[in-house]
Amino acid sequence: MADERVPALEVRGINKYYGGVHALSDVSFRAYAGEIVGLVGDNGAGKSTLIKVISGAHEPDTGEIYVDGQRHHWRSPLEAIEAGIETLYQDSGLAPDLTIGSNVFLGREKMRRGLLGRLGFVDQRAMEREALEDLKKVGISVPLSKRTVAELSGGQRQAVAIGRAISWARKVILLDEPTNNLGARQAIEVLDVMRSAREQGLAVIFISHTLPHVLEVTDRIVVMRLGRVVRDAPTSGFTAENLLATITGLDELRPPPTPTA
Amino acid sequence: MSTANSAPERQSERHGRGASRLVAILANQQMVLVVVLIVLVAFFWSRNHLFISSSEIGNLLTDFSGLALLSVGEMYVIVSGGIDLSVGSAVAVSGILGAFAMQDMLNAHYPQVVVLLVGTVICALVGATVGAINALMITKARLAPFVATLVMLSAGAGLALVFTGGAPVGLDSTAIIFSASGVGPFSYPAIIIIVMVAILGLYLHASRYGRYTFAIGSNSFAARAAGINVQRHVASIYVLSGALAGLTGMFFYLRLGSGAPTSGQDAELTAIAAVVIGGSSLFGGSGRMSGTVLGAFVLTVVTDGLIFINIQPTWNQVVVGAFIFFAAALQALRLSSGGLARLLRPASTSEESTGGR
Numbered sequence: 258m259a260d261e262r263v264p265a266l267e268v269r270g271i272n273k274y275y276g277g278v279h280a281l282s283d284v285s286f287r288a289y290a291g292e293i294v295g296l297v298g299d300n301g302a303g304k305s306t307l308i309k310v311i312s313g314a315h316e317p318d319t320g321e322i323y324v325d326g327q328r329h330h331w332r333s334p335l336e337a338i339e340a341g342i343e344t345l346y347q348d349s350g351l352a353p354d355l356t357i358g359s360n361v362f363l364g365r366e367k368m369r370r371g372l373l374g375r376l377g378f379v380d381q382r383a384m385e386r387e388a389l390e391d392l393k394k395v396g397i398s399v400p401l402s403k404r405t406v407a408e409l410s411g412g413q414r415q416a417v418a419i420g421r422a423i424s425w426a427r428k429v430i431l432l433d434e435p436t437n438n439l440g441a442r443q444a445i446e447v448l449d450v451m452r453s454a455r456e457q458g459l460a461v462i463f464i465s466h467t468l469p470h471v472l473e474v475t476d477r478i479v480v481m482r483l484g485r486v487v488r489d490a491p492t493s494g495f496t497a498e499n500l501l502a503t504i505t506g507l508d509e510l511r512p513p514p515t516p517t518a
Numbered sequence: 519m520s521t522a523n524s525a526p527e528r529q530s531e532r533h534g535r536g537a538s539r540l541v542a543i544l545a546n547q548q549m550v551l552v553v554v555l556i557v558l559v560a561f562f563w564s565r566n567h568l569f570i571s572s573s574e575i576g577n578l579l580t581d582f583s584g585l586a587l588l589s590v591g592e593m594y595v596i597v598s599g600g601i602d603l604s605v606g607s608a609v610a611v612s613g614i615l616g617a618f619a620m621q622d623m624l625n626a627h628y629p630q631v632v633v634l635l636v637g638t639v640i641c642a643l644v645g646a647t648v649g650a651i652n653a654l655m656i657t658k659a660r661l662a663p664f665v666a667t668l669v670m671l672s673a674g675a676g677l678a679l680v681f682t683g684g685a686p687v688g689l690d691s692t693a694i695i696f697s698a699s700g701v702g703p704f705s706y707p708a709i710i711i712i713v714m715v716a717i718l719g720l721y722l723h724a725s726r727y728g729r730y731t732f733a734i735g736s737n738s739f740a741a742r743a744a745g746i747n748v749q750r751h752v753a754s755i756y757v758l759s760g761a762l763a764g765l766t767g768m769f770f771y772l773r774l775g776s777g778a779p780t781s782g783q784d785a786e787l788t789a790i791a792a793v794v795i796g797g798s799s800l801f802g803g804s805g806r807m808s809g810t811v812l813g814a815f816v817l818t819v820v821t822d823g824l825i826f827i828n829i830q831p832t833w834n835q836v837v838v839g840a841f842i843f844f845a846a847a848l849q850a851l852r853l854s855s856g857g858l859a860r861l862l863r864p865a866s867t868s869e870e871s872t873g874g875r
Contacts, residue, residue: 335745346743352736354803355729363733364744366726377725 265460271320298481312344313337341427353407358385391424412443547797562823583711591762599735599802600663607674609782612644613767617687617777645764653753697772719807735802
């Protein structure tokens with residue numbers, strides 16, 4: 258086991274209540290650099306809540322978050338971003354009227370040098386150029402003829418959104434259902450992009466309902482059910498059947514008596 | 519889209535580009551506006567040759583600058599996905615309060631230059647205050663921009679009458695002389711405003727502030743996720759729009775030599791018309807400042823031209839309405855022909871890949 262290494266991300270004993278609902282109970286897991294961790298579970302299992310806690314959108318009621326062994330306590334998404342964690346929310350998307358470069362650099366614009374920069378002017382040409390380079394680094398090539406994101410296909414948009422997150426992430430990237438609403442071919446390309454993020458030494462956390470994708474691309478799978486982590490094991494130990502059984506809870510039921518021959 | 523792709527892909531690219539070029543020519547709103555402008559000027563000139571005379575050109579430029587300043591502020595708001603219906607009332611209220619202050623200062627025999635400068639600052643501050651109230655209603659009370667600024671439209675117009683009893687405030691001949699003199703056909707107010715409009719246009723398209731404005735109008739959720747303080751930015755845009763309306767109030771004070779409660783009446787509609795005719799989307803996120811400036815110019819030519827050929831100025835609003843209709847129809851055409859171009863493209867491009875290695 259890789260336990261002697263310091264995990265890129267570790268959450269310990271996270272609890273989160275919404276009113277009387279115990280949305281997360283004692284959730285702990287680790288993600289190491291250069292590893293893709295699948296986070297799966299049925300609707301209401303607590304995946305989205307956990308993502309929001311890790312990305313700083315919600316504060317946990319109890320529990321600790323460590324990045325590279327350092328304890329963090331953040332109150333806003335910006336603080337999580339500053340700690341090196343990028344999140345691709347399920348439906349955040351991009352600003353369709355803006356160029357690819359403006360989208361990739363949104364919120365972190367490159368400013369012009371000198372007085373113009375101090376007056377708030379951006380270096381658009383540098384942003385367009387570097388955005389395409391950054392995207393290429395993670396295996397995404399975007400047609401140069403397309404100016405705004407609105408001109409891209411759905412798959413290309415998702416690729417740019419992921420590429421944006423990966424190129425900014427320094428340690429951890431959280432991808433919430435990144436292959437949703439994509440055709441089979443585009444989904445496979447998104448999986449490729451995730452692999453290249455792993456090769457770059459990021460810890461990738463992949464939330465998905467599409468179990469074949471999870472089984473194909475992840476190194477380890479964390480299964481959640483009713484706010485708890487019920488299984489955390491290398492992907493090699495899962496099959497489509499027993500993964501589904503773990504998610505639904507069928508594995509904890511006594512197997513039906515097999516008819517004797 | 520991956521580099522390894524071969525002939526059919528390239529062919530379809532070429533296909534798409536050809537179609538989009540056609541769309542661009544058909545639906546380039548600014549190109550159409552220039553043609554409309556030439557036709558309008560030629561028409562008014564053919565009816566009355568004095569339409570192209572140095573005095574009328576000077577008049578036209580001054581009238582244009584007032585509308586342009588208002589439209590620029592309105593455009594920032596519209597690009598951010600909002601609307602500001604209160605700018606006309608902000609013009610009136612700031613012009614009136616500025617006029618009261620300037621009257622007092624003139625009576626106290628302050629130098630003219632000081633009076634006008636202080637008056638300008640007061641007008642801008644009053645306008646910014648109107649904008650700040652809009653901003654509070656929109657970001658804190660969570661009212662829709664349409665409702666919040668409608669409140670200020672109504673309240674401002676009412677206050678303008680309350681403050682003045684319906685009569686103009688003051689009669690400042692120095693102001694009129696200042697606004698009528700200048701360099702060549704350009705009056706001093708026109709020169710100042712044209713420089714301001716150029717800077718504000720550049721700022722919208724090339725600064726981080728402008729980028730955030732477009733981003734919020736395009737997808738405010740994405741803007742928030744990118745770490746932009748959306749509420750604060752939106753608030754600042756309404757303050758900016760109000761301040762520019764306040765400066766437009768000063769502009770009307772200079773032209774009339776007084777602060778009139780009727781100044782800026784219906785101006786919000788003309789300003790919104792200029793922005794829409796200029797090609798900005800009312801849904802936010804897109805538009806060019808050059809289009810707004812052209813739109814303001816076309817509307818000024820129409821307004822002044824109708825007076826020149828002795829058509830009742832009451833027809834003005836009807837003609838503006840017709841222009842908005844044609845601009846909207848053009849936008850619809852652009853959208854649908856964009857859709858048409860997509861349909862014309864071979865299927866291979868519509869199923870473009872996500873971006874392989």
